Amino acid sequence: MTLPSLAETTALIRHRRSIKPVDMDPQRPVEAALLTELLENATWAPNHGMTEPWHFHIFQGEARQTLAESLQNLYRQTTPAAEFREDKLKKMGENPLLAPVIVACVMERKGGNKIPEQEELEAMACALQNLMLSATAAGLASFWSSPPVLETPEFQTWLGLQNTDRCVGLMYLGWPRPGLSWPRSVRQPIANKITWHESAISTTNPNA
Numbered sequence: 001m002t003l004p005s006l007a008e009t010t011a012l013i014r015h016r017r018s019i020k021p022v023d024m025d026p027q028r029p030v031e032a033a034l035l036t037e038l039l040e041n042a043t044w045a046p047n048h049g050m051t052e053p054w055h056f057h058i059f060q061g062e063a064r065q066t067l068a069e070s071l072q073n074l075y076r077q078t079t080p081a082a083e084f085r086e087d088k089l090k091k092m093g094e095n096p097l098l099a100p101v102i103v104a105c106v107m108e109r110k111g112g113n114k115i116p117e118q119e120e121l122e123a124m125a126c127a128l129q130n131l132m133l134s135a136t137a138a139g140l141a142s143f144w145s146s147p148p149v150l151e152t153p154e155f156q157t158w159l160g161l162q163n164t165d166r167c168v169g170l171m172y173l174g175w176p177r178p179g180l181s182w183p184r185s186v187r188q189p190i191a192n193k194i195t196w197h198e199s200a201i202s203t204t205n206p207n208a
Contacts, residue, residue, distance in 0.1 A: 019141030021098035024174030045126035057104040068096040099172040109164035
């Protein structure tokens with residue numbers, strides 16, 4: 001097996017961007033075989049104890065309308081009046097219809113008392129990075145959305161989750177709409193984010 005070079009891997013990582021559903025082509029489907037491969041790549045993320053704490057609920061076709069209506073209804077039911085926003089309600093009804101595929105990404109708690117929940121959530125984040133990078137390599141657009149409604153007991157019940165499970169986000173996937181200019185981004189210099197440690201560090205408490 002020929003592995004991609006560091007330069008190729010670097011290019012892929014830096015090319016990945018968040019592409020909102022409005023910039024996806026809702027009429028062009030994502031083939032089941034491709035989607036399955038992307039999700040399998042997601043499961044090759046590191047996870048403590050090999051618990052593989054991921055489960056994916058895929059919404060396509062008419063199921064997208066069901067998702068949109070359910071998100072709106074749950075938002076109305078669970079959002080305090082002071083925090084309610086019509087623009088968010090509108091997006092919840094529109095976004096699922098703008099992408100051909102939406103994946104509800106669930107952390108299924110499998111570590112028990114041995115593996116902290118935080119570590120299984122971190123494993124899910126790694127899995128979703130795998131998914132987005134794989135989607136980018138395939139030419140697909142991706143967008144990770146995590147509205148607060150996903151954290152509500154009402155949404156958990158609607159999706160059929162256990163009390164210990166967490167839906168960490170909705171992943172929108174689709175082909176970029178024709179003519180889309182792939183967005184560019186920048187990062188702060190890495191030198192600003194590194195502290196080098198090359199000498200022994202004293203473990204003595206200077207305030208003792």
